[in-house]
Amino acid sequence: MTKTPDSAVRSYIAQHQEAFLADLADWLRIPSVSADPDRAGDVRRSAEWLAEKLRGTGFPVVEVWETDGLPAVFAEWPAGEAGVPTVLVYGHHDVQPAAKADGWRTEPFEPTVVGNRLHARGAADDKGQVFFHTLGLRAHLAATGRSAPAVNLKLLIEGEEESGSPNFGALIRRQAERLAADLVVVSDTGMWDERTPTVCTGMRGKLDCQIDLTGPDSDIHSGSFGGAVPNPATTAAELAAALHDEQRRIALPGFYDGIVELTERERELFAKLPFDEAGWLATAKSHGLQGEAGYSTLERIWARPTAEVNGVWGGYTGPGTKTIVPAEAHLKLSFRLVAGQEPERIEQTVRDWVAARVPAGIGHRVHFGSITRPCLTPLDHPALRSTVRAMERAFEQEVLFTREGGSGPAADLRDVLGATVLFLGISVPSDGWHSVDEKVELDLLLKGVEAAAYLWGDLAENHR
Amino acid sequence: MTKTPDSAVRSYIAQHQEAFLADLADWLRIPSVSADPDRAGDVRRSAEWLAEKLRGTGFPVVEVWETDGLPAVFAEWPAGEAGVPTVLVYGHHDVQPAAKADGWRTEPFEPTVVGNRLHARGAADDKGQVFFHTLGLRAHLAATGRSAPAVNLKLLIEGEEESGSPNFGALIRRQAERLAADLVVVSDTGMWDERTPTVCTGMRGKLDCQIDLTGPDSDIHSGSFGGAVPNPATTAAELAAALHDEQRRIALPGFYDGIVELTERERELFAKLPFDEAGWLATAKSHGLQGEAGYSTLERIWARPTAEVNGVWGGYTGPGTKTIVPAEAHLKLSFRLVAGQEPERIEQTVRDWVAARVPAGIGHRVHFGSITRPCLTPLDHPALRSTVRAMERAFEQEVLFTREGGSGPAADLRDVLGATVLFLGISVPSDGWHSVDEKVELDLLLKGVEAAAYLWGDLAENHR
Ligand SMILES: [Zn+2]
Ligand SMILES: [Zn+2]
Numbered sequence: 038m039t040k041t042p043d044s045a046v047r048s049y050i051a052q053h054q055e056a057f058l059a060d061l062a063d064w065l066r067i068p069s070v071s072a073d074p075d076r077a078g079d080v081r082r083s084a085e086w087l088a089e090k091l092r093g094t095g096f097p098v099v100e101v102w103e104t105d106g107l108p109a110v111f112a113e114w115p116a117g118e119a120g121v122p123t124v125l126v127y128g129h130h131d132v133q134p135a136a137k138a139d140g141w142r143t144e145p146f147e148p149t150v151v152g153n154r155l156h157a158r159g160a161a162d163d164k165g166q167v168f169f170h171t172l173g174l175r176a177h178l179a180a181t182g183r184s185a186p187a188v189n190l191k192l193l194i195e196g197e198e199e200s201g202s203p204n205f206g207a208l209i210r211r212q213a214e215r216l217a218a219d220l221v222v223v224s225d226t227g228m229w230d231e232r233t234p235t236v237c238t239g240m241r242g243k244l245d246c247q248i249d250l251t252g253p254d255s256d257i258h259s260g261s262f263g264g265a266v267p268n269p270a271t272t273a274a275e276l277a278a279a280l281h282d283e284q285r286r287i288a289l290p291g292f293y294d295g296i297v298e299l300t301e302r303e304r305e306l307f308a309k310l311p312f313d314e315a316g317w318l319a320t321a322k323s324h325g326l327q328g329e330a331g332y333s334t335l336e337r338i339w340a341r342p343t344a345e346v347n348g349v350w351g352g353y354t355g356p357g358t359k360t361i362v363p364a365e366a367h368l369k370l371s372f373r374l375v376a377g378q379e380p381e382r383i384e385q386t387v388r389d390w391v392a393a394r395v396p397a398g399i400g401h402r403v404h405f406g407s408i409t410r411p412c413l414t415p416l417d418h419p420a421l422r423s424t425v426r427a428m429e430r431a432f433e434q435e436v437l438f439t440r441e442g443g444s445g446p447a448a449d450l451r452d453v454l455g456a457t458v459l460f461l462g463i464s465v466p467s468d469g470w471h472s473v474d475e476k477v478e479l480d481l482l483l484k485g486v487e488a489a490a491y492l493w494g495d496l497a498e499n500h501r
Numbered sequence: 502m503t504k505t506p507d508s509a510v511r512s513y514i515a516q517h518q519e520a521f522l523a524d525l526a527d528w529l530r531i532p533s534v535s536a537d538p539d540r541a542g543d544v545r546r547s548a549e550w551l552a553e554k555l556r557g558t559g560f561p562v563v564e565v566w567e568t569d570g571l572p573a574v575f576a577e578w579p580a581g582e583a584g585v586p587t588v589l590v591y592g593h594h595d596v597q598p599a600a601k602a603d604g605w606r607t608e609p610f611e612p613t614v615v616g617n618r619l620h621a622r623g624a625a626d627d628k629g630q631v632f633f634h635t636l637g638l639r640a641h642l643a644a645t646g647r648s649a650p651a652v653n654l655k656l657l658i659e660g661e662e663e664s665g666s667p668n669f670g671a672l673i674r675r676q677a678e679r680l681a682a683d684l685v686v687v688s689d690t691g692m693w694d695e696r697t698p699t700v701c702t703g704m705r706g707k708l709d710c711q712i713d714l715t716g717p718d719s720d721i722h723s724g725s726f727g728g729a730v731p732n733p734a735t736t737a738a739e740l741a742a743a744l745h746d747e748q749r750r751i752a753l754p755g756f757y758d759g760i761v762e763l764t765e766r767e768r769e770l771f772a773k774l775p776f777d778e779a780g781w782l783a784t785a786k787s788h789g790l791q792g793e794a795g796y797s798t799l800e801r802i803w804a805r806p807t808a809e810v811n812g813v814w815g816g817y818t819g820p821g822t823k824t825i826v827p828a829e830a831h832l833k834l835s836f837r838l839v840a841g842q843e844p845e846r847i848e849q850t851v852r853d854w855v856a857a858r859v860p861a862g863i864g865h866r867v868h869f870g871s872i873t874r875p876c877l878t879p880l881d882h883p884a885l886r887s888t889v890r891a892m893e894r895a896f897e898q899e900v901l902f903t904r905e906g907g908s909g910p911a912a913d914l915r916d917v918l919g920a921t922v923l924f925l926g927i928s929v930p931s932d933g934w935h936s937v938d939e940k941v942e943l944d945l946l947l948k949g950v951e952a953a954a955y956l957w958g959d960l961a962e963n964h965r
Contacts (some may be wrong), residue, residue: 145923241724245822247905254786260705264807265798266787271810274741322718323730325862327648334729343728346735352812354834358709358870360835361811362787369817371723371824398789406822443724467716472842 043430045180046490047320048120050172054483055230057172058155060090062148064130064164065157072109080196080215083110083130083332087167087385094171095178096192102212104204107131107196111215112127112249114174114190122420122500124493125218127450128167128225132159140473150156153479157314160477166224169463169482173489180490187497191218195446198225206433209453220496222487223447226438227464231478234432235439236424237460241445243340244383244405245414248276248391249367251400258350263362265397270351273366275299276394280344280370284330287344287372289390292383296378297413299340306416306438307335319465339440343373373442376413384408391433393476401480409444412451412458420500424459427491431484509644510954514636519638519948522619524554528594528613528628529569529621532666535571535595535664544660548572551631551658559642560656566676568668571595575679578638578654586884586964587653588957589682589920591911592631592689593662598621598937612628617943624941630688631658633927633946644954650901651961655682659910662689664928666910668788673917682909684884688949690889691928692903693774695942698896699903700888701924702767703877705806706838706871707908708847712740712855713831715864719823720816727826731862733736734815740858742851744834745807746795751808751836753854756847761840761877763804770880770902771799782791784930803904807837837906840877850870873908876915876922884964888923891955896950925952 069083084101091099091112098113110130135145135158148157150404158163174186181187193216195205209216228235252269253262282288299307311337320325328337337343351366369441374380374388384405395401414421416438419436428436442461451458463485469475533547534540548565552866555563555576562577569712574594599609599622607613612621623629638650645651659669659678673680692699716733717726733833746752763771776799792801801807815830817823836851838844859865878885880902892900905924927949934940 055856056719119598194580243724243824252787257786258907259807259809259811260707260837260905262785262802263785263809263837263906264603264805265790265792265801266782266785267789267791267811268564270744274738274810274813277738280743281735318730321726321730322721322866323716323726323862325731325860326729327860327862328729337729341728343723345727345824345826346724346732346738346816347723347823348816348818349734349738349830350814350818350829352810354812354814354831358833358835359807359811360707360709362809363812364807366813367818369822371727371822373724373727394789396789398787400788441724443722443728 038233041449044273046176046487047333049176049179050483050486050490053172055487057439061165061168064148065148065159065169067130068146069159069196070134071197072134075109080107080131084196087130090171091192094174102208104208106204107455109193109195109208111212112192114188115188116187117185121188121497122189122209122219123217124222124496125191125193125216125450125454125456126170126222126224127193127447129163129195130167131196131199132162132164133199133396135475142474145475150479154476155479155482156474158475159474161227161464162470162475163198163225163481164345165477166462166464167484169485169491170224171488176486176490177493181494190493191216192283194432198446205446206449207447216454218454218456220500221447221450221454221458222467223445223458224462225445225461226441226460227466228467229437230465231481233311233372234428234434235310235437235438236428237420237441237462239376240417240443240445240447242378242380242411242448243371244374244380245347245371245411246387246403246405247367247369248273249365249402251365252398253362253364255364259360259362263471266362266481267396268362269365269399272395272399273349273351273368276391277346277349277368285327286329287342289386291386292342294344295377298335299479300416303335303340303438307333310335310437321447338442340375342375342378343463345371347371352353361491373444374411376411378411380408380410384458387468410452412448414457414459418439418457418495420457420459423492424461425500426495430491431487461485462490510640510729510951513643514950514954515638516948517636517639518619521950525629528632529623529907530610532610533595533623533660534598535661536598540670541571542946544571544595548574548660549887552593554635555656558638568661568672568673570636570668571656573659573672575676576656578650580651580961582792585652585961587655587656587681588679588684588686588929588960589655589914589918590634590686590688591626593659594631594661594842595627595660595706596628597663597937600705608937610938618761618940619943619946620938620940622939624939625691625928626939627662627689629941629946630926630949634688634953637950640950641953641957643857644670645958651957654957655680662910666718669910672915673913677917680918681842682918682920685911685918685922686956687909687922689909690905690924690928691913691924691930691932692926693764694929695945697775697901698892698898699901701903701905701926702880702885703840704856704875704905704907704909704912706842706844706912707873708834708838708844709811709835710851710867710869711831711833712737713829713866714859715829716862717801717826717828719828722787723824723826730826731860732826733863734827736859736863737815737832740855741810741813741832743858749791750793751806753850756806759841760806762799764880766880767804767902768800772795774799776902795903802840802906806839806842809835811835838875842874842875844872856914874912874916876912878921878923882908882921884921884923884960887956887959887963888925890959891952894955925949925956927952
């Protein structure tokens with residue numbers, strides 16, 4: 038096993054980190070806010086800046102890919118030898134909106150170093166975590182003496198992630214051949230905290246719907262008719278209340294069928310994470326815990342499917358009283374799905390369940406939005422082991438595991454390309470994603486560079 | 502028993518009905534819309550017009566009573582002999598808004614006779630039904646040869662009923678001594694239909710509340726936190742859904758304790774009413790029946806308490822999707838109450854029930870609005886028997902019974918004065934209360950005059 042000598046990687050990084058951080062600061066100065074139409078030019082400038090930097094890194098193929106919206110950047114660097122895996126790195130170069138007036142202590146688009154922290158919009162989400170791959174790759178080449186990466190390396194850095202990736206699915210389907218990969222490395226997540234390096238093993242999927250319920254043809258007087266005709270607001274409430282049983286398990290028939298259950302090993306490792314309930318509740322801005330019986334909070338948000346009422350409305354909502362049976366009521370629901378749950382099957386389950394529960398005299402329609410599939414890589418998957426080893430070499434300590442409760446476009450890449458999804462990220466919860474004073478911890482950022490430097494060689498060795 | 506000769510009453514009415522209808526038309530020309538501040542002068546003019554007419558009828562005491570809002574009219578005519586009951590007639594001289602542009606076929610404030618129908622705003626609700634007491638009283642005097650009514654007669658005709666009677670409670674408490682009565686006759690309801698004279702025996706009470714539920718301090722991401730913290734929209738739904746059991750009975754503990762149950766006789770008589778389910782559903786603009794198991798539709802809306810969701814809201818209600826656990830959710834509920842249910846006790850029941858069901862981590866506040874008490878006069882009450890006889894003599898057919906599902910200020914009169922409440926009304930469902938083309942059937946209006954002419958003598962005989 039030709040292990041990359043850690044000291045060589047480290048000394049290369051030490052020599053080049055100043056220039057690396059200066060380059061990153063340049064990129065962070067470009068306010069590539071995809072949600073703001075006035076910033077479309079900046080998003081394009083950000084793509085072109087990155088393309089130029091990737092050419093400088095040595096990628097022989099670098100292209101700005103147009104979409105119906107904002108451009109993505111694609112780069113490719115073949116290993117130049119047979120029998121090695123092809124790896125696609127995913128990230129995004131667009132950022133959330135930010136303005137000093139929102140309460141930032143520094144100018145969000147003027148990167149500012151304070152101690153170990155680099156403050157700027159996008160420092161962690163996601164420019165910092167995309168950019169660590171450039172120096173990581175150069176360190177990999179320098180330490181191994183290679184002129185090309187140990188794997189066939191591809192990058193796809195999209196420009197609309199913070200706007201919901203509206204054109205991403207179409208793009209990757211159109212470019213599926215050029216994106217073909219055995220593995221996808223998502224660098225758009227993070228780790229447990231500053232002292233606890235972790236690797237994420239999966240993301241939940243998502244299915245959302247709106248249920249429209251109709252009762253009387255118009256609001257009618259509850260004194261004259263109430264108690265003798267069905268009330269659509271009551272039906273909405275009955276549906277929402279029936280989503281869960283008393284164990285807070287989801288009560289839709291067959292909802293849990295086929296799901297990949299947590300292994301004992303995963304539960305043990307999750308339990309090793311230093312979970313501070315009071316701190317977590319403060320982050321959740323919540324005042325109590327509630328969830329599926331038999332699971333911890335982390336298991337509930339990472340590894341169990343959920344059903345959530347995102348919105349409900351019907352009838353009179355103004356001041357005072359209006360004694361009506363309302364003409365209509367509405368529910369917005371979303372379901373988080375875990376590996377083994379086919380969104381299409383769950384969609385049908387929801388439709389059937391609603392139809393079976395709506396009483397005579399109430400009309401109903403159920404509209405589903407877009408689908409995001411769940412993805413999960415088992416703990417014993419060889420490529421996941423490579424990721425863990427790369428992180429452990431960088432951090433020189435045991436690496437634990439997390440999952441992502443949310444849902445991302447990464448699962449699309451798995452579906453379209455048939456690739457296994459890995460996550461490599463060093464951001465921590467205090468980094469302030471989508472919030473004021475976003476930052477990245479500089480020491481962690483350089484650990485990310487280092488882990489990226491180790492990963493390609495390990496994958497080439499262990500994922501043939 | 503000195504029964505008023507029916508032929509004398511009828512011939513008196515026949516001689517005077519033309520002048521009576523001309524006077525009513527004058528009154529209907531005054532657009533006494535209490536909800537429209539620009540019509541305050543018209544409401545006052547309406548009160549003064551009525552006061553003048555009551556003086557002409559012979560009432561020795563007629564006063565316009567000021568309130569913090571619009572004026573009421575009070576009149577009094579003692580029987581001049583001891584041992585007779587005191588009766589207070591209740592009605593209102595204000596009307597709902599109306600404009601030809603709303604779709605009326607005639608000018609709403611230009612009374613128009615078409616065949617047997619007098620079209621105008623207020624023709625049935627409530628000027629027509631107040632005014633039949635003037636000719637009725639004169640016919641009573643003429644047919645009996647009396648110079649004063651057979652009972653101590655009082656009238657209270659308010660000017661803000663269509664605006665929710667905001668100052669009525671204060672007025673009757675202030676004037677309780679002058680309003681003192683054994684019986685209240687409410688002439689602001691109606692009967693089953695044109696061919697089915699009925700007497701109403703009671704009204705349901707009402708209690709309404711808003712329940713405010715708070716979860717996270719702001720909307721939080723359902724991917725990151727959903728499934729592990731309680732959702733106030735779910736709590737709102739669970740509360741609303743838990744109001745009823747599977748028999749559609751109200752599930753609050755002790756809710757039905759002490760209620761006056763329907764008697765077998767009442768159920769038999771309700772069942773004799775020609776109930777057309779399809780027609781009723783069309784009036785209710787509804788597409789199905791639903792209600793408490795074991796009761797007919799009429800029993801459900803007249804004689805059973807109900808719990809209704811008048812409004813519900815929380816979370817995201819715009820287009821598309823927002824995957825949040827909402828910070829708050831709200832419910833507006835109203836309860837219709839029947840005789841035997843103390844609103845104050847039910848209020849406490851609701852407060853306790855909410856407090857017991859809201860999970861840890863969800864805050865709650867319950868705000869109650871104004872209370873309306875239920876009222877009910879038993880079928881065998883002597884004064885109710887008098888009302889039935891008066892109606893049977895006027896209509897020359899069997900009189901059946903109804904109740905009123907809604908809730909009115911009449912119950913306040915019962916509570917403040919300790920009086921038994923009777924209902925005398927001849928309006929029919931097709932009269933279009935609060936709607937376009939309001940009308941009164943002229944033959945029924947004159948039957949109302951006739952029943953009013955018989956009532957005082959019968960009460961004097963039978964309610965000593
Ligand atoms: Zn991101
Ligand atoms: Zn009325």
